[in-house]
Amino acid sequence: MSAIDFSDPATIAFLTEALTAAGASGLEISWPGGRLRIVIATGNEAGVDVSVTPRPAPTAQPLVVVKAPMAGHFYPGSPSRQAATDRLPSVLAADILGFLRVGPLLLPLCAGRAGILTKQLAEPDALVGFGDPLFEIEPQS
Amino acid sequence: MIEIVETGPFNTVQDLGRPGYRDIGVSGSGAMDPLAVRIGNILVGNDEGAAGIEVQTFPFSLRFDRRTVFAVTGADGDPILDRLELLPWCAYTAEAGQVLELKHPPTLARAYVSIGGGLDVPSVMGSRSTSLRGSFGGNAGRPLVKGDRIALGDCANFAPVPANGLAVIEPAVALRDVFPDLVDGALPVRALPGGEHALFPNDGDAFWSQTWKISSRSDRTGYRLSGEPIKPTASVEMRSHGIVPGVIQVPPGGEPIVQMSDANTAGGYPKIAGVIECDLWRLGQARIGSRLRFVRSTHAEARAVEQAVARYVEDVRTTSEMVKRALKAMA
Numbered sequence: 001m002s003a004i005d006f007s008d009p010a011t012i013a014f015l016t017e018a019l020t021a022a023g024a025s026g027l028e029i030s031w032p033g034g035r036l037r038i039v040i041a042t043g044n045e046a047g048v049d050v051s052v053t054p055r056p057a058p059t060a061q062p063l064v065v066v067k068a069p070m071a072g073h074f075y076p077g078s079p080s081r082q083a084a085t086d087r088l089p090s091v092l093a094a095d096i097l098g099f100l101r102v103g104p105l106l107l108p109l110c111a112g113r114a115g116i117l118t119k120q121l122a123e124p125d126a127l128v129g130f131g132d133p134l135f136e137i138e139p140q141s
Numbered sequence: 142m143i144e145i146v147e148t149g150p151f152n153t154v155q156d157l158g159r160p161g162y163r164d165i166g167v168s169g170s171g172a173m174d175p176l177a178v179r180i181g182n183i184l185v186g187n188d189e190g191a192a193g194i195e196v197q198t199f200p201f202s203l204r205f206d207r208r209t210v211f212a213v214t215g216a217d218g219d220p221i222l223d224r225l226e227l228l229p230w231c232a233y234t235a236e237a238g239q240v241l242e243l244k245h246p247p248t249l250a251r252a253y254v255s256i257g258g259g260l261d262v263p264s265v266m267g268s269r270s271t272s273l274r275g276s277f278g279g280n281a282g283r284p285l286v287k288g289d290r291i292a293l294g295d296c297a298n299f300a301p302v303p304a305n306g307l308a309v310i311e312p313a314v315a316l317r318d319v320f321p322d323l324v325d326g327a328l329p330v331r332a333l334p335g336g337e338h339a340l341f342p343n344d345g346d347a348f349w350s351q352t353w354k355i356s357s358r359s360d361r362t363g364y365r366l367s368g369e370p371i372k373p374t375a376s377v378e379m380r381s382h383g384i385v386p387g388v389i390q391v392p393p394g395g396e397p398i399v400q401m402s403d404a405n406t407a408g409g410y411p412k413i414a415g416v417i418e419c420d421l422w423r424l425g426q427a428r429i430g431s432r433l434r435f436v437r438s439t440h441a442e443a444r445a446v447e448q449a450v451a452r453y454v455e456d457v458r459t460t461s462e463m464v465k466r467a468l469k470a471m472a
Contacts, residue, residue: 070471096228105309107303107308
């Protein structure tokens with residue numbers, strides 16, 4: 001998911017065209033490295049504002065952040081999955097930490113790697129955007 | 142192709158059934174929990190009525206011989222793919238050679254395996270359902286046995302599911318406003334008074350007010366209930382007449398029979414009531430030995446429940462297509 005470069009003019013052009021076609025007035029995307037805002041003007045001319053912040057130097061043991069794969073509502077994990085709940089805050093790579101709910105559908109959010117779950121960053125049912133951080137995991141090798 | 146690695150008795154290929162031939166004595170057949178089949182098929186990208194496997198005896202396992210999208214719906218309990226626990230009501234991609242295993246569900250009765258492309262068994266009278274009574278349809282007209290190999294249909298709209306799976310809020314949760322929870326451990330089953338309801342004293346009070354138990358003499362044809370026998374005020378001689386799933390008959394012994402998916406096409410016992418169609422899937426998930434109560438319903442309520450279910454299914458369909466498209470665009 002993090003492969004998209006929102007500062008790429010081609011991506012901005014594509015998004016602008018899609019917004020115009022959909023009749024949307026604009027969008028704003030934030031990611032750890034910056035922020036993109038596109039405003040579709042009434043005369044069909046778009047205003048684009050992109051700012052890229054320099055990335056902090058990586059630390060020795062970076063935290064792993066589980067991000068939202070698309071926009072939706074944060075839906076906490078099912079309490080019936082007792083085996084995984086009993087292990088908390090230790091998590092295994094395949095553990096499902098929660099879901100992203102889009103209407104009646106649920107996208108499972110997997111830990112991705114083993115470690116200690118240190119933070120849950122979204123409240124239950126909060127609306128989150130693409131790429132929003134939802135969990136922090138301190139990896140354990 | 143899939144291969145059945147392990148199975149109990151009476152697990153069959155089922156779709157949404159074979160309506161329209163009761164007049165020539167052919168039961169409708171079809172899944173006991175058709176809602177689970179519809180949702181499973183939508184998740185894997187099939188038409189709602191594609192054929193899958195109804196598993197009612199466990200453990201059950203099958204092997205995929207090609208990369209395949211699948212989902213397990215219906216019963217509770219976690220399916221297992223090569224020792225990795227998965228979610229029920231969730232579509233995943235299996236690789237060639239992987240084995241899917243279903244263990245005995247904790248509380249419910251029947252699991253459904255939906256597979257991308259559907260099971261490519263011959264369609265007989267418009268359906269791929271197995272008719273156990275007629276020994277036709279499905280996989281050679283019989284239950285699955287170890288070693289059976291079943292071809293899969295072409296997956297024309299193959300849309301890969303996300304690596305972590307694509308799940309759905311199951312009907313019992315999403316529709317909890319229209320499907321009331323157990324009351325004192327008994328499943329509330331809504332029904333409308335039937336043709337011979339008036340034959341039973343006190344407005345059928347003995348039928349409506351007691352808690353019935355699903356007896357061990359219950360199967361896909363019908364559930365025999367045990368409880369305090371109920372008797373009509375007068376014994377009547379009736380000619381056999383057409384019956385459908387959901388019809389509740391009272392034989393001379395006084396313990397009711399609820400006709401299910403493999404319902405007889407005709408019967409002569411007095412009909413005290415009929416289960417509303419939208420509650421049949423819950424009855425299909427009720428286990429032998431569990432308890433239920435009949436709740437007197439109305440046509441208006443039955444229609445309202447039906448509309449709520451239709452909205453949910455439509456919502457799952459449109460949202461799953463949208464989510465798959467969005468994730469593909471962002472990949």
